[in-house]
Structure formats: C-alpha cells, structure tokens
Amino acid sequence: MAEAEATVGRLMLYSYWRSSCSHRARIALNLKGVDYEYKAVNLLKGEQSDPEFVKLNPMKFVPALVDGSSVIGDSYAITLYLEDKYPEPPLLPQDLQKKALNHQIASIVASGIQPLHNLTVLRFIDQKVGAGESVLWTQQQIERGFTGWFTDITALY
Structure with missing residues (x-):
C-alpha cells in the first residue's frame, strides 16, 4: 500500500x-x-x-x-x-425537489441495494441460510429497491 x-x-x-x-x-x-x-x-x-x-x-x-x-x-x-x-460543474440539480430525489435515490442505493452486492454479505447469507440462497434473496431485495427508484424518477421527470 x-x-x-x-x-x-x-x-x-x-x-x-x-x-x-x-x-x-x-x-x-x-x-x-x-x-x-x-x-x-x-x-x-x-x-x-x-x-x-x-x-x-x-x-x-x-x-x-x-x-x-x-x-x-x-x-x-x-x-x-x-x-x-469543487462546486463547478455541479453534480446535483439546482431544483430543490430534483436535488432531494437525487439524495433519496442515493440513500436507496446505499442502504437497500448496494449492501447486497457485497461479497461479505453474500457469503454470510449462504453460510447462515444455505448455499446459493443469497442470489434469490438479494435479487428480490435489489429488484424492490430499483422498482421504487424507477417509480420516483418517472414521477418527477
């Protein structure tokens, strides 16, 4: 390192x-x-x-x-x-509602989708629940997160 x-x-x-x-x-x-x-x-x-x-x-x-x-x-x-x-160029929109939506989506990804991609989490689920179970369980949770995310975006845009 x-x-x-x-x-x-x-x-x-x-x-x-x-x-x-x-x-x-x-x-x-x-x-x-x-x-x-x-x-x-x-x-x-x-x-x-x-x-x-x-x-x-x-x-x-x-x-x-x-x-x-x-x-x-x-x-x-x-x-x-x-x-x-580094405020320029901005990553976030100036519109308050759109900015809030960006933060909401980031939160959904950080707490509801991303942790399930973590190899440590997948291995733990397989160890505690059963080999291969992590894939089905995480697919269901990730789909749920993306469905909510997509619904939020289409409603605003």
Missing part, C-alpha cells in the same frame, strides 16, 4: 475496478474534472485487510478518498465532499 498522504494538492483514491461504490467515486471525480491519483485495492486478494489500508478505512471498504490528512471512506460522502469542495 502507498502512503496515506496524497501528493500535495492532489487527491488519492483507493479503489477497486469492479466495485460499484468505487465507480461512483471515479465518476464524480471525472465529471468534476478533478486530478487524482488512483491506488488499486484488489478485494479478491484481500488487500482491503492490509494494515496500511485498515488505518485509512477501518471498515475495509473501497473507495477511500485521501485529501491531505483527511480520509473519506464512503462513496456517497465522497460525492458530497467533492460537490462542496
């Missing part, structure tokens, strides 16, 4: 290419046009448990964004941080 401090004035993103949470952070950084260093953390090799990374993010999740001595270890918090630090 690299040092925790990013190059002076440059952000460092600890990320895994297959992580949808990491995708969100990279998309926000790129839409904002922010220069950053990319540090790969291979979850399948267990690099999220390396002591240096655990110091950055004790939850052992990616992404983790380092800005000087600050570490933000959640994709939603990262996007809000970037929106505040």
